[in-house]
Amino acid sequence: MxxxxxxxxxxxxxxxxxxxxxxxxxxxxxxxxxxxxxxxxxxxxxxxxxxxxxxxxxxxxxxxxxxxxxxxxxxxxxxxxxxxxxxxxxxxxxxxxxxxxxxxxxxxxxxxxxxxxxxxxxxxxxxxxxxxxxxxxxxxxxxxxxxxxxxxxxxxxxxxxxxxxxxxxxxxxILFPTKYRTEAGIAGDPRYVERAFELLRSAQRPVILVGSQLRWSKRREAYLKFVDTFGIPVYVNGLGRGSLPPDHPYFFSQTRKDALRQADVVLIFGTPLDFRLGYGRETHFNPAAKVIQVDLDGAEIGRNRPIEVGIVGDTGLVMEQLTQLAEAERFDKSLIKPWLDEIRRRETEKWERMRPELESDAVPINPLRACKEIADAVGRNVIAIGDGGDFVATAASILRIYEQGHWLDPGPLGTLGVGPGYAMAAKLAKPDHPVVIIYGDGSFGLHGMEFEAMVRQKIPVVGIVGNDAAWQQIRRGQIQLYGRERAVATALDYTRYDRVVEALGGHGEYCERPEEIRPAIERALASGKPALVNIKIGTSEFRKDAISI
CATH class of the missing domain: 3.40.50.970 (Thiamin diphosphate (ThDP)-binding fold, Pyr/PP domains)
Known part of the structure; x- marks a missing residue:
């Protein structure tokens, strides 16, 4: 025994x-x-x-x-x-x-x-x-x-x-259970899927939003065929990021608010109508738009705004059902191509308006230029973790993510301090991928000592701090509301966090000019150690009025 x-x-x-x-x-x-x-x-x-x-x-x-x-x-x-x-x-x-x-x-x-x-x-x-x-x-x-x-x-x-x-x-x-759960997914009610298809077929300005539930779908492989069959502009949030590569013809990122304000049909997969989408209200959505909401949680459907069709189901399975209907009914995606072309034109214009800041040689470094240099340095296979507020939101607009599960951020709870935990797990799960934490300087202070754990256990993660000596996402609005002389509890110093990581046994880099960023990141990635690149940045109007509640 x-x-x-x-x-x-x-x-x-x-x-x-x-x-x-x-x-x-x-x-x-x-x-x-x-x-x-x-x-x-x-x-x-x-x-x-x-x-x-x-x-x-x-x-x-x-x-x-x-x-x-x-x-x-x-x-x-x-x-x-x-x-x-x-x-x-x-x-x-x-x-x-x-x-x-x-x-x-x-x-x-x-x-x-x-x-x-x-x-x-x-x-x-x-x-x-x-x-x-x-x-x-x-x-x-x-x-x-x-x-x-x-x-x-x-x-x-x-x-x-x-x-x-x-x-x-x-x-x-001791009972060690076997065969105790199913991998079966939840398909949508066929009657409601047909109603959703009829709305899409009659739409002239449709938009698709894809959220985190795609990550857990039992039929994720249906996604690309669905997107190609319908030819509708797709925007992603949460763990939906990376589900389409940034060069995909139906992927858009800079024009979501513009598209939603003009859309006549909005199809939402697996993401709540919370603060990230303006609660579905007219500040973000066309009030006359017909909304189709697909969610695993029936209690989420219809929360915060009226919906035309609600489908309880797995994102991928419902996509597959819609695709089958489109094929059977010979759906013609060319009918919405003028809308697609218009949104692509606006997307290009948005990028062009950002170009001066993306290419700025200003010192202290413009945050958009810093993010462009980061994006150019880390490559297609990067797993990027956002751990911060203002700088991370800027980086989220600039970094190019090519695979689902390769962008992790504080999420709808807005939790700072996620970076080291996410990054250690990511590097252990996928050791052949570079793993970087995009930090705000405030957020680094929450769990910076985890670099000791990374050094000791040989988990080579690279942190990149956008150091503007402030809790900038809060400080900007605080100054607007109360004036600089009353802006308390939001100012920091230009602290040398890179030296903290060096003292813990890691590799440190410090950058004060934009041309220094990419070589510093490349050295950090090549060091084979946990590393921190500390970038002294200035301010930008890019995120003005961007506080969400």
Whole structure:
């Protein structure tokens, strides 16, 4: 009779889910899980703050399409991870957070770090639960993965008391589930899909918005054929970025607001009508536009504005259904080509208006010129993580992303500090791709010490700081509202963050002129070390009046 401890049970269950890394900050309540991971061949990546561990689990899911796993100790270990879990929850990203807990027999007796984690995590997870009995640890891991990945994905929290993890069990009496979930997707109601097609067929100025749910679709391969069949301008947001290459004939990025204000039909796939889309109101949408909304969550359909057709379904599957109807009805995309050409003309004009700043030789460096130099230096295969406000939003307009899951940003919760966790996960998942963090100088201060963890564990990520000595996204509006003399709490210094990374054992670069940027990034990427390129930038009117609430 073989005996294994609870930590080994958990690790074996994780291995059955093809988990190869867990992200953690060490704690006594969860030590047996580490020990089990050593036996099961799962690498344990340790970080300097539990928020980073949670962001890394989130980032792993975004890059690979499979849930990431973070393991944290009880009490403050769990509370420190809350922000990372909340960020994943708002973005509908599947991840698993395992949290420790005091011994079950000592519940409510005041054991070390004892608190009610389950109720704390319930509002920001799809499922929050404490494992009731040690022999069921593997069952609960399996349930966690099933719930995290089914329907609209999201995070799951599993609490595991320390006595369950240290206790040993007869291996033959442990149930390790198999065949416990389906990969089937949700197709749209055919009647509603037909209604949507009729609207598209009669449209003269249609627009398509593709959001993050494409990343989790069971039929992503239907996307390109759908786009080519209909020939409609496509805009993307969230994890939809990279789903079409920037040189695709139907991809647009600079004219979304213009197109939505004139569109007669708007087809929205898997993204909410939240602040990013002006809540679907007339400031961003033509009030007379007919809206078709496709979402895995029926409760999301019709939120914030009336819709003409609502379809509950998987983005890719509904795209496939629409394509089949178009082929059967011999849909003629040439009828909307004048609209397509008009939007392309406006797109070109927008880029031309940006050109003076993109090519500016000003010192301090213009933010748009800095972003152009970054884009030219990092190449097509880059995985770019945005961790900041104003500078990251500028970079998002300039960087060219060629693959889905290769642009990660703070998401709809607007969480700063995501960079190191996302980046470590991305580099571990795809070691042959360059991974860069586009930082605001404010955001670097949140988790800059994670470069120590990267150096020690040989995870060569490159950070690039747009250093304007301010929390610029807030400061600009603050000055407009209250005047410079009353603009408190938003000014920083031109700090040498590159030297911080050098002191931690990484590679540092500092740039004050635009022509210095690309060589500095190339040296940082070639160093084979975690690195930071610190770029002193000035200001630009490009992001004026851009605060969203």
């Amino acid at each position: 073989a005996e294994i401890h609870g930590g080994r049970v958990v690790a074996r269950a994780l291995k059955a889910e093809n988990v190869t890394y867990i992200f953690t900050l060490c704690g006594g309540h969860v030590m047996p899980i580490y020990d089990g991971c050593v036996d099961e061949g799962i690498r344990v990546i340790d970080v300097r703050h539990e928020q980073t561990a949670a962001h890394a689990a989130d980032g792993w899911a975004r890059v690979t399409g499979q849930p990431g796993v973070a393991v944290v100790t009880a009490g403050p270990g769990v509370t420190d991870a809350v922000t990372g879990v909340a960020s994943a929850h708002r973005a509908n990203v599947p991840m698993i957070l395992i949290g420790g807990q005091g011994p079950r027999p000592f519940a409510d007796m005041g054991s070390l770090q004892d608190m009610n984690h389950v109720e704390l995590m319930r509002p920001i997870t799809k499922w929050s639960v404490s494992v009731p009995e040690g022999r069921r640890l593997a069952e609960y891991v399996a349930m966690a993965f099933r719930i995290a990945t089914s329907g609209l994905p999201g995070p799951v929290f599993l609490e595991m008391p320390i006595d369950q993890l240290f206790q040993t069990y007869d291996e033959t009496r």
